[in-house]
Amino acid sequence: MRWFSLLLFVPLLGMGSISTAQDNRKEELQPIPTVDLKRNAPVEYNTDIAPIFENKCFVCHSGKQTEGDFDISSYEKLMKGGRKRGTKVVVPGKAEESFLFLSCARRIRPIMPPKTEPPLTPQELTLLKLWIDQGAKAPTTTRVRARVVVGLPPALVKPVRAVAVGPDGKQIIASRGNQIHIYVAEKKQEAGKKEVLDWVYQRSLVDPNVKWPDGKPAGAAHVSLVESLAISPDGKMLASGSFQEVILWELASGQIRQRLTGFTDRVTALAFSGEGKYLATGGGPPSEEGELKLFDTASGQLITEIKNAHSDTVFALAFSPDGKYLASGAADKFVKVFEVPSGKFVKSFEGHTHHVMGVGWTPDGKRLISGSADNIVKVWDFDKGEKIRDMPGHQKQITALMMVGKTPQFLTVSGDATARLWNADNGATIRQFSGAGDFLYAVGVSSDGAVVATGCEDGLVRLYDGKTGTLVKTLAPAEAAPPK
Numbered sequence: 001m002r003w004f005s006l007l008l009f010v011p012l013l014g015m016g017s018i019s020t021a022q023d024n025r026k027e028e029l030q031p032i033p034t035v036d037l038k039r040n041a042p043v044e045y046n047t048d049i050a051p052i053f054e055n056k057c058f059v060c061h062s063g064k065q066t067e068g069d070f071d072i073s074s075y076e077k078l079m080k081g082g083r084k085r086g087t088k089v090v091v092p093g094k095a096e097e098s099f100l101f102l103s104c105a106r107r108i109r110p111i112m113p114p115k116t117e118p119p120l121t122p123q124e125l126t127l128l129k130l131w132i133d134q135g136a137k138a139p140t141t142t143r144v145r146a147r148v149v150v151g152l153p154p155a156l157v158k159p160v161r162a163v164a165v166g167p168d169g170k171q172i173i174a175s176r177g178n179q180i181h182i183y184v185a186e187k188k189q190e191a192g193k194k195e196v197l198d199w200v201y202q203r204s205l206v207d208p209n210v211k212w213p214d215g216k217p218a219g220a221a222h223v224s225l226v227e228s229l230a231i232s233p234d235g236k237m238l239a240s241g242s243f244q245e246v247i248l249w250e251l252a253s254g255q256i257r258q259r260l261t262g263f264t265d266r267v268t269a270l271a272f273s274g275e276g277k278y279l280a281t282g283g284g285p286p287s288e289e290g291e292l293k294l295f296d297t298a299s300g301q302l303i304t305e306i307k308n309a310h311s312d313t314v315f316a317l318a319f320s321p322d323g324k325y326l327a328s329g330a331a332d333k334f335v336k337v338f339e340v341p342s343g344k345f346v347k348s349f350e351g352h353t354h355h356v357m358g359v360g361w362t363p364d365g366k367r368l369i370s371g372s373a374d375n376i377v378k379v380w381d382f383d384k385g386e387k388i389r390d391m392p393g394h395q396k397q398i399t400a401l402m403m404v405g406k407t408p409q410f411l412t413v414s415g416d417a418t419a420r421l422w423n424a425d426n427g428a429t430i431r432q433f434s435g436a437g438d439f440l441y442a443v444g445v446s447s448d449g450a451v452v453a454t455g456c457e458d459g460l461v462r463l464y465d466g467k468t469g470t471l472v473k474t475l476a477p478a479e480a481a482p483p484k
């Protein structure tokens, strides 16, 4: 048996490496053999290949770490190759000419992964070879894998970080920790009284692949905290943003429609375009990069990645009413506007002295509104690129801003525990929504302005009558807690 395997490896090693003087090196470079997998189905990138890269290459070739300028976190990036070998990394149809295969097989130097890390198994190597020989085809499935919740169970983290209200005001969606809870309006009739609407917990959105370390389902939507939510204009789809991923859910069924990946960090902002054709995502690693991308909602395809959109995390996004522009606000204090779908930079608005946490457009598309952690709302003339007015009022940082349907009115929430309804035309505060005793993070509103919901540090969603400012109901997390 020993003889057999030695014979097998001799031609691969080349003559020099069998000399006794190089015994150590020969040991290191023992090539990994391929095996007969007896496989009929074509090798599929997401199912067969991506998990190998994730386990054995991601530490050095994804996120902030890209050794040799080689990023293996997505198919597109992989096919670009790295600094030195470029398109020689994967030569479709020819594993024997691909640096990726040869280095993983330990047949050329540098070997991958380096000898300090666990090597590929013969099975993994064979899958890699087959995949390249079969043409190195792009993924044909949506990535599904078991994802384990580690560290502090985010189920115990209660603050409501994101809220979305259905356009008709009949659905309220809130994120707490890594969970997403849906509340719906039901008709309620008490004897002798007129029929009223009551909001009750309906269900949680659950990704069945998210598990606790013991393998039990975590009943969660994402592995990490849910940072952002957006509901499609027709009220049928919900986008949720978390660390390095966005999920598009079908609200009627609670099913996952698309999973978008390839983000470098948290996804902290989401916005659908007016007809729901595009989904814009914002985020990025703090103090490094503002990541801004545009996806086709139906297919989940990336349309545009706006490079260097901001120099820090993006927290706010809004499409212009005519759909031609996308406005963004970020931790770099700027409000910027880009063309849709090209991503071409149009102009930027400078004046805030802290993170920009919310942006919006007036219905005529002529003015931009921004709310900031500097406590101030600003209204800007889009064409002239100038500020029209400052709107002070909040005592602490503004954390979110939301336009009310097709009106010049908008809502803000703040660390000062209040929500406010404003008018962009004259700068007036129309009303305040009080009753929260703690920091507010999120706000949502129905398109007619009648249903207003806020998300608070204390874990409560407060539901207000938008026309009067009256607190209608508080939606507590206990009602929504899934079975552990």
Ligand code: HEC
Binding pocket: 052, 053, 056, 057, 058, 059, 060, 061, 067, 068, 069, 070, 081, 082, 083, 084, 085, 086, 089, 099, 100, 103, 104, 110, 112, 113, 114, 117, 120
């Ligand atoms: C411990 C860190 C580490 C791990 C893990 C690792 N690599 Fe590398 N990789 C490097 C370094 C360092 C370089 C740059 C070396 C060079 O180009 O000479 C590199 C370069 C590469 C390149 C060359 C890119 C180019 O065009 O020059 C490829 C391809 C590659 N690695 C593939 C992989 C694959 C596939 C895996 C997982 C199976 C992997 N690496 C795991 C550190 C690592």
